[in-house]
Amino acid sequence: MKKSIAIDMDDTVADTLDRHLTWYKSEFGISLERSDLIGKKIYDVVPEHHLSTVRSFPTHPDFFRDLKVIDNAIEVIYELSQRYEIYFVSAAMEYPPSFNAKYEWLKRHFSFISDMNYVFCGFKGVFNCDYLIDDSSRHLDAFSGQGYLFTSESNAHVSGYERINSWLEAKELLG
């Protein structure tokens, strides 16, 4: 039986930080750089009076639509799918208006993975895959298999986890 890999979506395969920065500039005329977000979430760096607007961005049905794909994710995951059972596991329950955009995004970019292997959930501790690749350490904490922290700006200073810094590194490690 193939080993299985659960793969997170946001900031693991889909670039939501880019969307946050674009919408923030469009709303407030202020350019933030990715380098401003090292070790931080956008909620940590915007002024207090912008916070409720910025927090509302991901609740918009279009926020998760047409997101850029993280570099090399498609080709590496295609290759991994030849050896592993791949699941996309997104904590979409945190933003229910995101369901349709997330589903369509996966179908568009990862149609080689059956949608029977897409999972929208909240708590990820309930999956018994062999591996989980996720940029959120709290999901790795709950996971019973081998977790890998996918490096993103916000988790740059998080320690204590095995890391995957890029999809090319994932290919070397698991391919």
Add this chain to the structure above:
Amino acid sequence: MKKSIAIDMDDTVADTLDRHLTWYKSEFGISLERSDLIGKKIYDVVPEHHLSTVRSFPTHPDFFRDLKVIDNAIEVIYELSQRYEIYFVSAAMEYPPSFNAKYEWLKRHFSFISDMNYVFCGFKGVFNCDYLIDDSSRHLDAFSGQGYLFTSESNAHVSGYERINSWLEAKELLG
């Protein structure tokens, strides 16, 4: 740590057969009774030239909206939630237009279960709960824990599974 129960939605807690019969009557003026569906799916009993319409019913965004709750499901699951970690696990990926209606239905009738414990998926073999209550034997086949076939019209003749015939029976067995 609490033991965990994964609970299916369609025809386990939400009465989709009732919706099928209502929409079928509304579309074709023909009354089918639940007793006509013993051991069958609706697709097995309607005439060939109605089939494509009937198969399209669950792809409508409103099909899963305002479904009746299966008898005693709410009070029994509330009671079980005091002793067990409860997850609602629906193969919603089979009908992506159902996401919003299913989410809203769960929030409306089962708001005492955190939406972090709602799961929309395809293949249910990936969950490591202790129990799965489901009216589809194929999901029980894939499940690694103890499965219970929740009795519905369509599975009346299926054998080889532990059964739960009603939510009152679930309370006796697991309560």
